[in-house]
Amino acid sequence: xxxxxxxxxxxxxxxxxxxxxxxxxxxxxxxxxxxxxxxxxxxxxxxxxxxxxxxxxxxxxxxxxxxxxxxxxxxxxxxxxxxxxxxxxxxxxxxxxxxxxxxxxxxxxxxxxxxxxxxxxxxxxxxxxxxxxxxxxxxxxxxxxxxxxxxxxxxxxxxxxxxxxxxxxxxxxxxxxxxxxxxxxxxxxxxxxxxxxxxxxxxxxxxxxxxxxxxxxxxxxxxxxxxxxxxxxxxxxxxxxxxxxxxxxxxxxxxxxxxxxxxxxxxxxxxxxxxxxxxxxxxxxxxxxxxxxxxxxxxxxxxxxxxxxxxxxxxxxxxxxxxxxxxxxxxxxxxxxxxxxxxxxxxxxxxxxxxxxxxxxxxxxxxxxxxxxxxxxxxxxxxxxxxxxxxxxxxxxxxxxxxxxxxxxxxxxxxxxxxxxxxxxxxxxxxxxxxxxxxxxxxxxxxxxxxxxxxxxxx
Numbered sequence: 001x002x003x004x005x006x007x008x009x010x011x012x013x014x015x016x017x018x019x020x021x022x023x024x025x026x027x028x029x030x031x032x033x034x035x036x037x038x039x040x041x042x043x044x045x046x047x048x049x050x051x052x053x054x055x056x057x058x059x060x061x062x063x064x065x066x067x068x069x070x071x072x073x074x075x076x077x078x079x080x081x082x083x084x085x086x087x088x089x090x091x092x093x094x095x096x097x098x099x100x101x102x103x104x105x106x107x108x109x110x111x112x113x114x115x116x117x118x119x120x121x122x123x124x125x126x127x128x129x130x131x132x133x134x135x136x137x138x139x140x141x142x143x144x145x146x147x148x149x150x151x152x153x154x155x156x157x158x159x160x161x162x163x164x165x166x167x168x169x170x171x172x173x174x175x176x177x178x179x180x181x182x183x184x185x186x187x188x189x190x191x192x193x194x195x196x197x198x199x200x201x202x203x204x205x206x207x208x209x210x211x212x213x214x215x216x217x218x219x220x221x222x223x224x225x226x227x228x229x230x231x232x233x234x235x236x237x238x239x240x241x242x243x244x245x246x247x248x249x250x251x252x253x254x255x256x257x258x259x260x261x262x263x264x265x266x267x268x269x270x271x272x273x274x275x276x277x278x279x280x281x282x283x284x285x286x287x288x289x290x291x292x293x294x295x296x297x298x299x300x301x302x303x304x305x306x307x308x309x310x311x312x313x314x315x316x317x318x319x320x321x322x323x324x325x326x327x328x329x330x331x332x333x334x335x336x337x338x339x340x341x342x343x344x345x346x347x348x349x350x351x352x353x354x355x356x357x358x359x360x361x362x363x364x365x366x367x368x369x370x371x372x373x374x375x376x377x378x379x380x381x382x383x384x385x386x387x388x389x390x391x392x393x394x395x396x397x398x399x400x401x402x403x404x405x406x407x408x409x410x411x412x413x414x415x416x417x418x419x420x421x422x423x424x425x426x427x428x429x430x431x432x433x434x435x436x437x438x439x440x441x442x443x444x445x446x447x448x449x450x451x452x453x454x455x456x457x458x459x
Contacts, residue, residue, distance in 0.1 A: 016345040017087065018072040025080040028068070028088060032061045032356055036331050042116055043212040043274070049444040053428075058330070058358045059441025065090060065359045076342060076353070085351040094342075095355050095387040098334050099394035103133060106334035108396045110352060113333060115218035120211035120228060123264035125399075132259045140265055140399040143247060143254045149311045149402050153250040156192040156403070157410050161307040163188040164414040168452065175424070176450040182277055185411070189273045192407060193266065194235075195243025204238070207231040208270060236263055269400055275328035276404040280411050281445040283315075283322040286372050287416070288423040288450060289430060293318065293374060294416075301413045315409035317377035323390030324376070326443050327357040332392055360387050362441060370438040415452065424449040 020028065035057045039048045052058070065088070068077060074091035089095050098106045107129060114127045121127075125136035145151045167176075167184040186205050190198040198204065211228055214221045239262075242252035247269065256262055287294045300314045332355040340347045362369045366386065368376065376388070383393070391398040398404075415421070423429065429443065 017076055017078050017342060017347060018344060019078045020068065020072065020080060022080050024068060024071075027064055028079060029081075031057075031064045032088075032354075033331075035061065040213075040216045041218075041331075042119075042215040042271075043209060044278075044446075045216075046444065046446040049442075050447060053440065053442045053444045056441045058326075059362070061356065062359050062362050062441065065356060066364060073344070075344070076347065085348055086354065087347065087351060088354045088356065090359075092360065092387050095360060095389070096383060096393075098353055098355065099332075099387070099389065099392060099396070100383060102334060102394050102396040103129065103337075105336050105338045105340055106353060107337050108334060109133070110333045110335040112218055112352070116215045117268075119215035119221070119223060120208060120231070121264050121267040123261040124268050125265060126268060135257050135259045136261065136265060137399070139254060139256060139260045139262060143251050143262075143265075144269070144400045144403050145250075146399045146402065149316070150309050150406060151403055153253075154192065154247050155245045155309060156188075156407055157309045158307050159191040159196070159245075160188045160407055160410045161414055163191070164411055168415070168419065171452065174451070176452055178281065178446050178448060181281060185273075185277045185280075188407070188411075189270065191246065193247045193269055193273075194238035195241055195246040195248055197241055197243060198238045201234065201238070204231065204234045205270075207234070208267060212271070232263065235266060239263055239266065272398060272400045272404055273407070276408050278326075278328055278445045279319050279322045279404075280408040281448055282326055282443055283318045283408070283412060284415065284421065284450065285423055285429045285443070285445075285448050286322055286325075287318060287412070288421045289426050290372050293372065294421070297412070297416055301417055304413075306410065306413050306417060309406075311406075312409040312413055313378060314374065315412050316405045317374035318412065319405055319408045320377040320390055321372060321374045324361045324388050325370075325372070325439055327361060327390055329390075329392070330357050331355070332357055332389060355387075355389070357389055358441065360389070370441075372439065418455050419452040420455055422451045424451065 035052055039045055039052055068088075069075070069090040072090075074094070076087035076089050076091075076094055079086045079088060089098065102108055109127045109129050117124055117127050123132075123136075125133060125140055128136050140146070145153060163184050167180065171180055186202075187199050190201060190205070194201075207227060208231060211224060211231060214224050239248045239251065242249045247266075251262055251266075254262070287297055296314055297318065300312055304310065334353040334355075336347060336349050336351045336353065338349050381388075387393065391401040425447075428448065429439065
C-alpha cells in the first residue's frame with residue numbers, strides 16, 4: 001500500500017538544505033525531542049508516559065512536523081543546535097533512502113546511542129561499526145533466525161504457553177494488571193533466551209533494569225561498572241549452560257570470531273523483549289475494543305494446539321499495528337559517516353539524522369492514520385511503500401523482529417483461547433469524546449487493566 005508524499009516539492013531546488021528558525025528549532029526540541037527524553041529512551045518512566053498520554057503528546061508532535069513540512073518543504077530540515085549538526089526528515093522518500101543506505105553512509109551507531117547503550121552492552125551490534133558490526137550482525141541474524149516467522153532452532157512457544165496458562169490460573173477472571181502481566185512476560189522471556197534455569201532469576205532482570213535506567217541519561221550518568229560486572233557474570237553463567245530449546249543453546253552452535261562478543265549481544269535481545277511487552281499489552285487493548293478484529297483473532301486460533309510452534313499471521317499483524325500506532329522506538333537515529341547530497345543541497349559528515357516514526361505512522365495523508373487497521377500487515381509491502389517502520393527497516397532492521405512477534409502473538413493467542421476480554425477503562429484506547437474513530441496519539445500500557453472471564457461453551 002502506497003501513499004504520496006505530504007505537500008508538494010518546491011519548483012526550484014535551493015543550494016542548501018532548509019534551515020529552521022530558532023523558534024521552530026525550539027518547537028521541535030520542546031515537542032518532539034524533550035518528550036522522548038522525559039519518557040525515557042532506554043527504559044520508560046511510567047509517570048512521564050501517563051503525563052504524555054494526558055497531553056496526547058505524540059499527536060501534538062505530528063501536527064508540528066506537518067506544519068513545518070508545509071512551511072519549509074520536504075527537507076531534510078536543518079535544526080539550529082549549537083555544536084551539533086542535526087536534521088529531521090519530513091519526506092517518505094528520504095526515510096527510505098536513509099534506512100536503505102545504513103550503515104554506510106547512515107550509521108545507526110550515533111554518538112547519543114553509543115553513550116546510552118555502552119552502559120550495559122558496549123560491544124553490542126547497534127553501536128558497532130566496520131568489520132565488528134558485520135560479524136556481530138551476522139551472529140545476531142543466525143542466532144535469532146531473522147528471516148523466519150517461526151524460529152527453527154529454539155522452541156519458545158511451549159515455554160510461553162506454560163507461563164501464560166499459569167498466569168490465567170493465578171488471575172482467574174479478575175483483573176489482569178500490567179504488574180501481573182510483566183512478571184509472567186519476563187519469566188517466559190528468560191526461559192526463551194537463557195533456558196528454564198533462568199526462569200526465576202529476577203535479579204538478572206532487575207540488574208539490567210538498573211543499568212538501563214542509568215543509560216537513559218547517556219553522557220550524564222557515570223558508568224555503573226560494578227553493577228555491570230555482576231550482571232554479566234550472572235548472564236554468562238546462564239549462557240554457559242546452553243540449555244537445548246533456548247537461544248543460549250542456539251548460540252552455542254552458532255559460529256563466532258574474535259570480534260563477535262556473543263555475550264554482549266544478549267542484553268539487546270532482552271531489551272527488545274521489553275518493548276515487545278508494551279506492544280502485546282496494547283494489542284490486547286485494541287482487540288478488547290474492536291469486536292470484529294477480536295472475532296477474527298478467535299477464528300485464527302480456533303482448534304489449534306497453541307503449545308506447538310506455528311505462525312499466527314493475524315495476531316502478528318495486530319502486534320505490528322499496535323507498534324505502528326504507538327511506536328516503542330519513536331526516534332530512529334542515524335549519523336552520516338561521509339558527506340551526502342540531497343535535492344536541496346549537501347549534508348556534511350557527522351550530521352545526526354532524526355526520523356520521528358509517529359510523523360510517518362500517523363500522518364494525515366494516510367486514510368488509516370488513526371484507526372486500528374491490522375490488514376496493513378497482511379499485504380505485501382515493498383521498500384518503496386510509505387515508510388511504516390515499527391522495527392526500523394533496511395540492513396539495520398531489528399534482527400529479532402520475527403522472534404518478538406512470534407512470542408507476542410503466542411501470548412495473545414493463549415490469553416484469548418477460552419477467555420473473553422474486556423478493558424476496564426475503554427475510553428483510554430478509544431480517545432476523547434468527539435474524536436470518532438481516532439485512536440489517541442499516545443497510550444501508556446502501564447495503566448491498562450483487563451477482565452478475562454471464561455467464555456461460555458460454544459461461544
